[in-house]
Amino acid sequence: MFRTQIYLTPSEREDLLELAKETGLNQSLLIREAIDQFVEAKKAQKKNKVNALKLAAGIWAERGDLPDFRSLRTEIDREF
Template sequence: MKRTQIYLTEEEKKAIEKLSDERGTTQSNIIREAIDEYVAKEETKSKKKSIMDFAGIWKDKEDIPDVREMREGWGRRMKRLGLDPDDS
């Protein structure tokens, strides 16, 4: 672990002291837990944003064939070959 110093308001300091006493743990541990929760929350938000940004990456593309039309064409070809396209 690395040692660091932080400045807290009087209210923050009292709240951490109270939590520390209630939980029977150190004030440092309370602060580390809070930081871990915050970092995890921010990472989740960042991942969600990346997924949402990626999800719409092709939404405005016009040169991509319509999948429904492609599937219908495959179905017609399979029927011509004597295969049932609905058999899985």
């Protein structure tokens, strides 16, 4: 384990001390648990975004009602 320092607001410090007393767990363990939960939530959020992008891949394929995008792009490029 690595030792590190963090800055807490007075209310964060009070809440942490109160939670430590209520649970019988030390502050460092509570902080590590909170960090673990935060990191896992962020990983899940990122995974959900990646999965959404994967699901969206190719959704415009097989659409006959849309214009030919290559032709549109070529036309726009000519105008500029």
